[in-house]
Amino acid sequence: MHIEKIINPLLTLVLAPLLFGIINRTKAVFAGRTGQPLLQSYYDIWKLFCKGAVYSKTTSWIFRLGPIVGFAVVVAAATLMPLGGLPAIVAFDGDFILFAYLFGLMRFFTVLTALDTGSSFEGMGASREVMFSALAEPAFLVGLAAISKQTHSLSLTGMLAGPDTALWSQIGPALLLVAFSVFIVFLAENSRMPVDDPNTHLELTMIHEVMVLDNSGPDLGFITYAATIKMWLLGTVLVGILVPHNGNVWIDISTAVGAIFMLAVLVGVVESSMARLKLLHVPQFLLIANALSILALILVLR
Amino acid sequence: MIFMTNLVDTVIIFLILTNLMLLGSSRLRTCILVVAIQGILLGILAILLEDGSLGIHLILLSAAIFCLKGIIFPFLLIRTLRDLNVQHEVEPFVGYGTSLVLSPLVLVVCIWLGSQLSLPIGAASSLVVPVAFFTITCGLFLIVSRKKALTQVLGYLVLENGIYVFGASIATIQPVLVELGILLDAFVAVFVMGIAIYHINREFDHTDVDRLNKLKG
Amino acid sequence: MNPGILLWIILLLPVVGSGICQILRSPKNVMNFTCFGVAVIGILDIVTAGVVFSSNTISSCSEWLYMDALSAYHLIVMALVFCMSSLYGMRYFDKEINEGIFTLKSAKRYGILWFASLAAMTLILVSNNLGMMWVGMETTTLVTAFLICTRANKASIEGMWKYLIVCSVGIALAFMGTLFIAAATYKFQGSISGNGVLWTQLKMHAGLLDAKLAQIGFLFIFVGYGTKAGLAPMHTWLPDAHSQAPSPVSAVFSGFMLNAALYCIMRYTSLIKLVPGNENLSRDLFLFFGTLSIVVAAAFILSQHDLKRLLAYHSVEHLGIIAIGLGMGPLGIFAALFHTLNHSICKSLGFFCAGRLGQIYGSYDMRGMTGALRLSPLWGGGLLGSLLALIGIAPFALFMSELLIVKAAIATNSIWVLVVFLAGSCIIFAAALKHVINVVYGTPPVLDFKPRRSSIPDTGIVVFSLGVLLVLGLWMPNSLHEILYRAANIMEGIDAATTVCVK
């Protein structure tokens, strides 16, 4: 148990909210505004933790359990995630399956929480959520399968150890395909454009936001915080696939973090340059991700 | 011996004629009488076909045949006929003319069939077996093509006669007991059928078999 | 004493019985007497069969009467079916008797004919002379004809007439066949002691029979007796007669008369197998008519609304199955004989239950019969059990025998027969199950009829039959195995010395 193992999750917990700030700032820049401060999401979360709570009469203990499970899940997932050269706290064969399924658990409870309120809008959001995630999951796992096949490793720590030149020369195309599909999954899972629009307030069009309409106070704080961490973790996966390492831990970490921030910027760019897809077209979007992953798998298996 | 064979042949010819008459005639009374004649001919044939030894049981047998097929059956049938006020066969499935035209062809086929078989026929003429077949066919034909219940009984009788001719022609010694048993059966059969016809007439007040078609499927 | 006497006794006692029926004074007495008398005769039958099994064969009056394992086995089946049917018949007519429809006259007629048919069937089994066997068969037809219209109405008379004509013609053809066989013996006329065609002697000299004549003879025999056995397409009389006859009679028809006809064919088969050039003749015929019967039965069971006709077509099917078995070598024959017993018991039970339910509902139209199990647990349950057994549900014995037949089919790899058999039985399974579920389950219609408490004998019959079927399905006594095995050997035309493995 080296000391630097702790650094990794600490970084995650500390830096994750920053991503939202970056994205918003990017969008503001594109829109020609100064925009909110970078640390805005830290303030928001803090404020929420300091508030009281309002619960719907309809809800039951499920509603109170949901946010907590969500947060616990992302923290548990963080322990599986390597960063830069740093291995994960817990690394074992097939941990990425657990990683994927933990988010499944989170989704399960988020959806139940939404349904617990009995509000038709939140039901709508839940129904969309389960549909999109059901389509995103195969893309993610098949993509990782291609990676693990190539890196001869079954644990995230090994798979995301970063591609060296040899790997690039072998399966550059496959890597790119996987990267694309994971990026799509990343957008869908974090409910960003073009799948979902986090900052509209028309309930009919939202997915993730509408599911948490009734949450308030610390619960909402947990949810928001969990959302940022989730984005961070998935971003780490994407970065780990693409960004090479050079052996020195500290350099690697800094490059990785930098890459993640770049990713956030990219998301911002996408959001300000693309419009939200029609809900009916989102499945096609995700099926593209699946197709890319399968293609990558074919490439590495041949 | 030649004389015998000639005699046999004459009887055979008569048999054929009776069959033709049956196929041709529509009056039930006539049919019954014709069948009676057939029975008598059978009685004669029984003796003629026996080469040489004229056993006591043979006399007895032919006598039995004579009485039963020649006298008792016709009597029974005539009585039944009296009960059910019907004289004529209604229009049959196959017309009288047609059947008469067809019958010679059938006879030819029968002769050919008979020639195919290597039957241990005694002194009897080579015509016996074919005529047996012919008679059987006629019997079946009567049952299939006619509509009156009574005609079907007659058909059954003709069928039996045919078989009987065949039996008499092949030179095996059936023990008299069996023969009598067979005759008895024929008798009971006719008797039962007579009663059955009586019942039919009472329940349906007609005896057209083709109208008995409620039970199906 | 000479065991041959037994044959005379079992042959003549029924005649005496029918005589006694003449002098009885009330319908009730007649019915009770039929039950009692048949029971006594049945016991004697079984004793006779026992003697036969202990000593290989028994015969009397210069082998005119003769009995071996094959006929003894059928004797047992006959005794069983007749005893059960008589016991059932004792109570069956109660309703009519009380209403005065079933008068002394008709009761007497019923009793007389009942005993007479018993006598006729016994004659088929005990006579060694093929001519006498034919006489027995024809007598059966004539005697049973009037049992069909015990209650004279349009339908029953129509059924009787069809039965009478079709079967008489068929049996006449069978007689033709007998004559052909007789003619085929001319090569060894001298050597047989001059009294007619005794099966035993034919068996001895079967090799010398004239191939052609024997062959034609067998064809006639098969069609003739096949008509009586209800093999398609000669089965046409069967559903009419079975559906119109009173249930005890239907039970005897289906339970034994058909088997008796098949038994005659078996006798000839054991001869024809030994005739040079005709070894496969019987096999082809059995397989052909067996499969055809199954297909035809399936077609009619599928769209059947009359309960008794349904059972009748089941008889066609099962006779077909038995025929298939008979066409499939030693194991198949073994299975077929076993199936004969199972089918007889099961089908009789089926007709018993159908009869009583028909009395309860007032018709046999299954569209109107629902919830039988609620109306009368005994008969409803019996019907359910018997039909489930009929369509081959394990662990009933019929499943076992059909399993054996399949085994034989695979052994003799007659694939197409197997396919048709299985496909047909599956169709019949589905169709019959649909019918029985709708009859037995569901909510019954409102009837004025008050179902009376089921008496001891009724319960006894149902429990006994189902019990026997169950036990035979799970455990075959060695003695039965031995009997079937010996009977199969006789049918197969080989003497018991050469062993056939069926284990």
Add this chain to the structure above:
Amino acid sequence: MSLFIWGLIIIFAGGLASLISGRRSGLACVFGALGAVAGSIAAVIPAFKVLLHGITESFRLNWSIPFGSFFVQVDPLSAVFLIPILGLSAIAAIYGVGYLWAYRGKKNLGVAWFFYDLLLLGMVLVVAAKNGILFLLAWELMSLAPFFLIIFDDEKEKARDAGWTYLVATHIGMVFLLIFFLILGGQNGSMDFDKIGVIDGLTASFLFVLAIVGFGTKAGFMPLHVWLPEAHPAAPSHASAVMSGVMIKIGIYGLIRAMTFLGHPPIWWAWILIGIGASSGVVGVLFALAQHDLKRLLAYHSVENIGIITLGLGIGVLGISTGSPTLAVFGFAGCFFHIINHAIFKGLLFLGAGAVLHGSGTLEIDHLGGLIKRMPWTAVTFLTGAIAISGLPPLNGFASEFLIYLGVFKDGMSHGLVNIIPVLGVIGGLALIGGLAAACFTKAFGIVFLGQPRSKHSQQAHEVNFAMLLPMVTLAILCVLMGVFSPFIIRVFRAAISNVTLLPQEVVQGQLNAGSSILSNVVIVSVLLVALICGLALLRKWLLSGRSVEQIETWGCGYACPTARMQYTASSFAQPLVALFRLFLQTDSRDLPPKGIFPDRAFLKTDTADTSSKYLYQPLFKWIGFMLSKLQWIQHGRLQLYVLYIALTLLMLLIWKAL
């Protein structure tokens, strides 16, 4: 071993006693349940011994079943199946007492219990039988008994039809098994399994196909599953729990047992199994998604889980045929483990559905809602089952699916494009199944238990009695325990796996150790997760202490007076997915969309009939009926023609034979 036989005897005796006690409901329940429980306890002990010590016990009774023998043996493979069978049946029996008590006086409970015990007896015998004929007899017993349970509510036409469908399907399967075993026995005289030699080549492949169809019908492979969604909802819930939880697994047992006779498997067998598994899994869960009836939904999930189990089996077979111990061991371990797990959570869910029916009087999902307030215990247990069946950590469902995944990832992705079959089939298939299952059970739990009551059924719902709660709670706890102790549990499959794969025990042991060490990591994370949850709960308590916690109406987005009927329904919840997969589902939906500014009435009715029965079986049966109806004219009632038949037949024969 004698203990095992005693167990069987006790079960049968219990059934008989309850049959005799008949309409005296109390006695019937006591005898039936007692027989099942006591017998199971007696019989399960030897099974455990076998599994732990790996020594097989056998027992021959000197009883000549016609052409078979009463040869019973508990070997590790049997034991693996015996334990869930006996365990679940015993637990469900206790539940049954509480469940059937509502029918006392109305129905003859003796019969119900008799056939329940017979079902149990049959299942145990099938698994233990080591003789072909005995196997077939037991199989038929096991297949017949449920018929009487399915048709328990025989005044309902649905139940009668279900009974018919079930029995016909199972009988057709039986026919294939008949041929299978007779050919097997025909190869070398004896029907005893230990005397049946190994068969190879074309015969083996033919037998394999027979086995797939015959056993697959019972297991519910696509498209042989049609009886499942009809039969399971019709039966009383404790019976459906047993049927769905263990009976269909016996089809898998038969398949595995059959393959032990068939020598070294060609690789395409594995591909077929994986294909069947993936298709059954995905299509099964899709159909489940489209259902409105809770039990019907669960029945389709049985198809899905059989698919997962078959995936594991396929991976195992792939391992055998390619000689890869990793694949073989992980595949079979996952298969066995999931069999046991599915027995637990599917049993739990069916019992839960029964409780819902018992408490609220309906199973129509769209009529329910808000039951979590009225039936808290049922809700908790059902939620546990839902999480487990969705294959989510930390419960047992995840552990078994994880093993199957692991097998493929470890050794399934060897080079060669053809390997795309197992990889995509398993990884893509399992992932998709997982996602859809989660969707389906969020729907089931969310709509049934959460929100507000959608009808007076669910308003008047009440919690069920103790006899029904106890089994559910037990099973829920088992779900957790099986998850937590999964590292130790998979080790007990060592003997069974090495029997099936013919690998030496050490090799299997080694692989299993690797697996269990991995699983222990999973457990560590799960424990961490649970700890976190508790910690966070306390944290929130602390945060909220002294702050205002209000209770108000659900936020209606400004709409003033929302009613319960405005909630999302199950149909609307599933609609997007159903629409996406309409190709498979062929859902016919009739709707009247709201028109105008003040729409008067609008509705959406969706009905998803089973595609394979609608487009495959019904047309087939119709066709057969039509063909056979052509023969009807034979019996037209014309006597003359009847006689003509005879004459013609004779003529035909003479021409065929004599000329």
